Amino acid sequence: MCGIVGYVGNKEIIPILLEGLHSLEYRGYDSSGIAIHDGKVLSVLKSVGKLSKLEEILKNDAGSVNGKNGKNEHVYCGIGHTRWATHGEPSDINAHPHFDSDEKIAVVHNGIIRNYQEVKDKLVKSGIKFLTQTDTEVIVQLIAKYLKENNSVLSTICKTVSDLEGSYALAILFKEKPDKIYAVRKESPLVIGLGEKENYLASDSPTLSRFVDKIVRLGDNEIAEVTKEKVEFFNTKGEKINKTVQKVIKSKDFLDKRGFKHYLEKEINEQSEVISNLLNEFLPSSDSKVKFDHLKLKPEFLKNIDRILILACGTAYHSGLIAKYVFENLTSIPTEVQFASEYLNIKPLLSEKSLVIGISQSGETADTLTAIKRAVSCGATLVGITNRADSALADLSKERLLISKAGLEVSVAATKTFTAQITMLYLLAIYISEILGSTERNNLKPLKQELRLIPRLVDQTLTRAEYYQEQVLKYANKRDFVFIGRGINYPIALEAALKLKELSYIHASGYASGEMKHGPIAVLDPNVPVVSIIVPGETYDRVFQNSLEAKSRSAPMIAVTVDGDKKAESIFDTVLHVPPVTEVMSPFLTVIPMQFLAYYIAEHLGRDVDQPRNLAKSVTVE
Ligand code: M6R
Numbered sequence: 001m002c003g004i005v006g007y008v009g010n011k012e013i014i015p016i017l018l019e020g021l022h023s024l025e026y027r028g029y030d031s032s033g034i035a036i037h038d039g040k041v042l043s044v045l046k047s048v049g050k051l052s053k054l055e056e057i058l059k060n061d062a063g064s065v066n067g068k069n070g071k072n073e074h075v076y077c078g079i080g081h082t083r084w085a086t087h088g089e090p091s092d093i094n095a096h097p098h099f100d101s102d103e104k105i106a107v108v109h110n111g112i113i114r115n116y117q118e119v120k121d122k123l124v125k126s127g128i129k130f131l132t133q134t135d136t137e138v139i140v141q142l143i144a145k146y147l148k149e150n151n152s153v154l155s156t157i158c159k160t161v162s163d164l165e166g167s168y169a170l171a172i173l174f175k176e177k178p179d180k181i182y183a184v185r186k187e188s189p190l191v192i193g194l195g196e197k198e199n200y201l202a203s204d205s206p207t208l209s210r211f212v213d214k215i216v217r218l219g220d221n222e223i224a225e226v227t228k229e230k231v232e233f234f235n236t237k238g239e240k241i242n243k244t245v246q247k248v249i250k251s252k253d254f255l256d257k258r259g260f261k262h263y264l265e266k267e268i269n270e271q272s273e274v275i276s277n278l279l280n281e282f283l284p285s286s287d288s289k290v291k292f293d294h295l296k297l298k299p300e301f302l303k304n305i306d307r308i309l310i311l312a313c314g315t316a317y318h319s320g321l322i323a324k325y326v327f328e329n330l331t332s333i334p335t336e337v338q339f340a341s342e343y344l345n346i347k348p349l350l351s352e353k354s355l356v357i358g359i360s361q362s363g364e365t366a367d368t369l370t371a372i373k374r375a376v377s378c379g380a381t382l383v384g385i386t387n388r389a390d391s392a393l394a395d396l397s398k399e400r401l402l403i404s405k406a407g408l409e410v411s412v413a414a415t416k417t418f419t420a421q422i423t424m425l426y427l428l429a430i431y432i433s434e435i436l437g438s439t440e441r442n443n444l445k446p447l448k449q450e451l452r453l454i455p456r457l458v459d460q461t462l463t464r465a466e467y468y469q470e471q472v473l474k475y476a477n478k479r480d481f482v483f484i485g486r487g488i489n490y491p492i493a494l495e496a497a498l499k500l501k502e503l504s505y506i507h508a509s510g511y512a513s514g515e516m517k518h519g520p521i522a523v524l525d526p527n528v529p530v531v532s533i534i535v536p537g538e539t540y541d542r543v544f545q546n547s548l549e550a551k552s553r554s555a556p557m558i559a560v561t562v563d564g565d566k567k568a569e570s571i572f573d574t575v576l577h578v579p580p581v582t583e584v585m586s587p588f589l590t591v592i593p594m595q596f597l598a599y600y601i602a603e604h605l606g607r608d609v610d611q612p613r614n615l616a617k618s619v620t621v622e
Pocket residue numbers: 313314315316359360361362363364365368412413414415498499502617618619
């Protein structure tokens with residue numbers, strides 16, 4: 001987490017750094033700060049809280065850090081940072097950039113230094129005083145120590161990083177080098193943007209796409225020396241290296257809310273368009289086969305898969321849980337879904353016949369990447385599903401299914417990328433099933449017809465937003481929520497609970513409805529609504545029975561079911577209807593009232609809907 005930006009050139013620097021930081025705020029928003037060299041003085045300005053706080057401070061007093069030194073043709077040089085706190089609470093002092101004790105070096109950092117305490121102890125013994133609780137201060141103090149010893153910036157950086165364990169993307173300013181930014185990375189992203197007589201750096205390429213057409217991705221253990229005229233690259237032995245220049249993918253202006261109050265509301269409302277775009281590309285009609293022509297998976301491999309392992313975190317994990325039902329039903333291949341973070345402690349029982357599916361909206365989630373590397377080290381084949389063509393997961397996956405057609409998701413809570421992921425997973429299950437081609441599974445046409453109808457049904461569901469709002473706000477002041485479901489809608493109960501927690505800060509749990517009687521039913525009382533995802537089909541009667549059990553414990557009862565479900569209307573206090581749909585396709589619809597429930601309750605409680613407290617969009621630390 002944390003976002004880094006940097007600029008060297010003749011343009012006014014503060015608006016550039018702020019624009020870059022705005023685009024990176026999804027990576028953390030506990031504090032922000034900038035460091036600027038004006039040719040003589042190296043200054044830092046930083047503040048706890050959202051970027052808007054820093055902007056306010058700059059509006060009132062930009063004098064000290066505006067980078068102007070009175071010359072006409074002046075080179076502006078500076079770096080900026082937006083933080084998600086790991087070491088040390090969010091505070092002014094712990095905000096980046098960090099200075100060394102002599103205030104001659106300023107550093108911004110994304111990542112975690114695992115051995116920081118050990119390095120810090122040594123530096124403290126040598127007399128260095130620390131001001132902050134961050135692991136980053138260790139880096140800047142170490143740079144200062146080595147620079148005093150050898151006087152060369154490049155070899156100082158090489159020596160410093162050889163002492164560090166963990167992950168880092170660093171941008172560094174030196175008082176003695178007024179028009180240069182140094183950058184180095186390992187396991188945290190950093191991209192260089194190449195302009196005309198100006199150069200940039202940032203944690204992601206969409207940010208750079210606002211300023212430049214060409215980029216260079218810094219690799220692990222690579223250093224960049226960035227000036228206005230050129231960028232030179234080195235390895236951490238200090239040797240010059242050549243890098244490939246790439247064209248940047250221009251993203252649409254993702255910071256446009258298109259008239260919606262929040263990005264979250266906009267993104268929820270984009271879901272039918274997103275699913276429709278994916279289907280039009282990969283399943284243009286129910287008579288066609290799934291067009292994953294870019295996948296190079298050989299039919300012999302697909303016919304002999306021994307097991308499928310899905311690795312993901314958070315909402316992406318929930319889409320994996322839905323996929324398990326679809327894969328096992330369509331292909332009969334045993335499919336397991338693991339939290340990526342848990343897989344790090346599990347013996348990987350995979351072989352060359354196994355298929356690993358890694359799902360990550362950002363493609364940068366550290367837990368997911370580490371788990372995938374562990375899984376593929378057994379020889380398994382990886383298919384990566386991500387929204388970011390320029391991500392580490394996309395780089396890692398020879399076989400990849402991009403959902404970039406979903407467009408960038410700005411709000412921290414995942415919504416449209418969830419439905420985009422499940423669309424791709426249904427398509428992948430159909431694709432494999434078509435290749436397996438056994439007679440029992442041959443009749444995929446009705447399923448494909450249903451899938452092709454989903455965008456229209458999602459659209460109809462979205463038009464019910466006001467009705468959902470009116471119904472759910474009756475429960476906005478409840479203490480806890482319990483969501484229950486079975487089978488393919490159990491993951492929707494989990495997703496609904498996650499959405500409500502992260503957006504409204506109300507405690508919520510999702511349970512397989514049959515599990516309630518094994519313990520969780522004890523928490524029910526009139527202050528704990530139970531939301532049952534109860535869709536006609538195989539699971540209906542059992543979820544109904546479990547809902548009656550909850551109702552007998554005085555819990556307020558809410559149902560998510562299809563239009564015309566009179567039985568549900570007779571026992572539930574509130575019914576959130578979705579258009580009629582088969583059980584297998586129902587998650588596409590049942591998730592929508594759940595997203596609205598979380599959104600409207602959070603908004604009603606005055607929460608920061610797009611940037612909930614303590615979170616970041618992209619979780620790049622383990
Ligand atoms: O980028 P990823 O899909 O790998 O992110 C995984 C989770 O961090 C993410 O889904 C998280 O749970 C969201 N905030 C949920 O809304």
